[in-house]
Amino acid sequence: MNHLLEVKNLQVSFFTYAGEVQAVRDVSFTLAKGETLAIVGESGSGKSVTSKSIMRLLTQTAKIKQGSIMFEGKDLASLPEKQMQNIRGKDISMIFQDPMTSLNPTMTIGRQITEVLRKHHQMNGSEASRRALELLDQVGIPNPEKRLKQYPHQLSGGMRQRVVIAIALACDPQVLIADEPTTALDVTIQAQILELMKSLQQKFDTSIVLITHDLGVVANMASRVAVMYAGKIVETGSVDELFYQPKHPYTWGLLDSMPKLHEKTEELHAIPGTPPDLADPPIGCPFAARCPYTMDVCYDHMPPYTEHSDTHRAACWLQDSRAPKIDRPQAGGER
Amino acid sequence: MKRYIGVRLIYLVLTLFIITTATFFLMKGLPGTPFDEEKLQQLPTEQRQKIYASYGLDKPVVTQYVNYLGNIVKGDLGTSFFYTGQKVTDIISGRIGPSALIGLQAVLLGLAIGLILGIIAAYRHNTGWDYATMIIAVLGVSVPNFVLAALMQYYMGLKWGWFPVAFWESYSSSILPSVALSVGVVALIARFVRTEMLEVLEQEYITTAKAKGLGFIRIMFQHVIRNSLISVITVLGPIVVNLLTGSLVIENIFGIPGIGSLFVDSIKMNDYSTIMGITIFYSAFYVLVMLVVDLLYGLVDPRIRFASGKE
Numbered sequence: 023m024n025h026l027l028e029v030k031n032l033q034v035s036f037f038t039y040a041g042e043v044q045a046v047r048d049v050s051f052t053l054a055k056g057e058t059l060a061i062v063g064e065s066g067s068g069k070s071v072t073s074k075s076i077m078r079l080l081t082q083t084a085k086i087k088q089g090s091i092m093f094e095g096k097d098l099a100s101l102p103e104k105q106m107q108n109i110r111g112k113d114i115s116m117i118f119q120d121p122m123t124s125l126n127p128t129m130t131i132g133r134q135i136t137e138v139l140r141k142h143h144q145m146n147g148s149e150a151s152r153r154a155l156e157l158l159d160q161v162g163i164p165n166p167e168k169r170l171k172q173y174p175h176q177l178s179g180g181m182r183q184r185v186v187i188a189i190a191l192a193c194d195p196q197v198l199i200a201d202e203p204t205t206a207l208d209v210t211i212q213a214q215i216l217e218l219m220k221s222l223q224q225k226f227d228t229s230i231v232l233i234t235h236d237l238g239v240v241a242n243m244a245s246r247v248a249v250m251y252a253g254k255i256v257e258t259g260s261v262d263e264l265f266y267q268p269k270h271p272y273t274w275g276l277l278d279s280m281p282k283l284h285e286k287t288e289e290l291h292a293i294p295g296t297p298p299d300l301a302d303p304p305i306g307c308p309f310a311a312r313c314p315y316t317m318d319v320c321y322d323h324m325p326p327y328t329e330h331s332d333t334h335r336a337a338c339w340l341q342d343s344r345a346p347k348i349d350r351p352q353a354g355g356e357r
Numbered sequence: 358m359k360r361y362i363g364v365r366l367i368y369l370v371l372t373l374f375i376i377t378t379a380t381f382f383l384m385k386g387l388p389g390t391p392f393d394e395e396k397l398q399q400l401p402t403e404q405r406q407k408i409y410a411s412y413g414l415d416k417p418v419v420t421q422y423v424n425y426l427g428n429i430v431k432g433d434l435g436t437s438f439f440y441t442g443q444k445v446t447d448i449i450s451g452r453i454g455p456s457a458l459i460g461l462q463a464v465l466l467g468l469a470i471g472l473i474l475g476i477i478a479a480y481r482h483n484t485g486w487d488y489a490t491m492i493i494a495v496l497g498v499s500v501p502n503f504v505l506a507a508l509m510q511y512y513m514g515l516k517w518g519w520f521p522v523a524f525w526e527s528y529s530s531s532i533l534p535s536v537a538l539s540v541g542v543v544a545l546i547a548r549f550v551r552t553e554m555l556e557v558l559e560q561e562y563i564t565t566a567k568a569k570g571l572g573f574i575r576i577m578f579q580h581v582i583r584n585s586l587i588s589v590i591t592v593l594g595p596i597v598v599n600l601l602t603g604s605l606v607i608e609n610i611f612g613i614p615g616i617g618s619l620f621v622d623s624i625k626m627n628d629y630s631t632i633m634g635i636t637i638f639y640s641a642f643y644v645l646v647m648l649v650v651d652l653l654y655g656l657v658d659p660r661i662r663f664a665s666g667k668e
Binding site for chain 2: 115118125138179
């Protein structure tokens, strides 16, 4: 088995007063050593819930209903909390979306970094400080000695995200889950942070699960992509396959909604409609209601995956041999 | 930082000046005088004048006020009208001990139990633990402390004889009143800590702490509690002042010679100088505690420290 992480048939639901909300519905994917898997999708598609499930950081109202998350022979979906604590921050760690809120405002940067070192490497104070200094240096923070003693509010957003990355990388994790790591940052800072993540990944051979809704980030960072919609992975493939031979109409929509420089129109493309209510998910294809190519079968039956290569799969009835041949309108490929 | 404290101390003096002035003139507006007017009327005018003059009451109110301020600056709060010949400063310092001891014990006890209950309630949110603590909190706020005091006097004092029923005789006399006073504090603090902790637990940085693999205890003590303390300090300030300066109800029930009962007595007797003295003492204490509270904020929350304490 060469997969570092293997998520199989994952189902996660939130149990609310209004009833069960099926946030993640039968999601499977794998992650190999050193690769970057991007999970893309719009808000509410279940991408963040999927990533939090791997870390078992879901809120109390959420439950992993079914499925397994295999990591080094252990099933994280059912691992006792105590053992999970030994994995979090050490083997698998996480970078969060908003560096403004993801650092403790009343604790120095230094302590927030050394904390994780003391927990997992049983370092003493001075060892941990030395390592923290080294980490701050690695993530490109000037004046690390001074920064160690400062509080988060004294750092800019980009600097804070570097600190968050330093914390995540402190124990050389095998898997790094980055949940929209650049969404809250300025565009210029975004590029810097992405570059930093890339260079650190190459240096330490870390595997990254990158959660994002920004296809530009995907093209820049990922080797493979999984497109999520309404709690399901509707299409997955290598970056090239997904950008140049997308098979699912939802992926087409996503790609078309990226603004393009060479187009003269002022208008932005959008996918009409809204995602289905996951408290009462449709039995057929979740995208059927918004899809311009819907057939009768789409409403009643969830399409199975069709394989287009070893890595490329899509769940769409258009790919069925009985379906009419429909090509992607004004085929992309300008990238 | 020093500058900040300096500025605050100037404000403190200014506040006290305003309070003193307001109280002085308001008190002069009270009906009656410190004397038994009916008996005073029977005295010859000359003697009456003499009595007024000996207390400085024959002069215009403004002159009295200026004289009074002058004395305060010298640390003299005047002599009592009721406790003839005794200095107000002596009376207050003689009465502050019991009040301060009871108040301090009530605050510490209330804070300790309130914190524990609040933490339990927040951690076991929406469970039996949570509901039980909140019922205690509601009872603590809604049951008047004199009811509780009376019950404790009857059972723990009279029936079982654990503690003295009343009066100020030994240290054990302070226990029942302290406990009776602390119940309200427990309730208030527990509610505050619970609400605040629930909010902190929702914060992103708690998820970050969990993602580091930290256990519950570490997350609680290193991340949650400190961030929850900010609002607790806010409510604690007025509580400390209220309790340390004496509770009239509790002091009356337990027959304790504290500031609270002194204050009530002095108002009843129109004892001008004592009323003024206690008011000034109370205000000064309040403003000082507020200064301490603000400094504590800075200690707990670095964002406040750097905003106010640029050196």
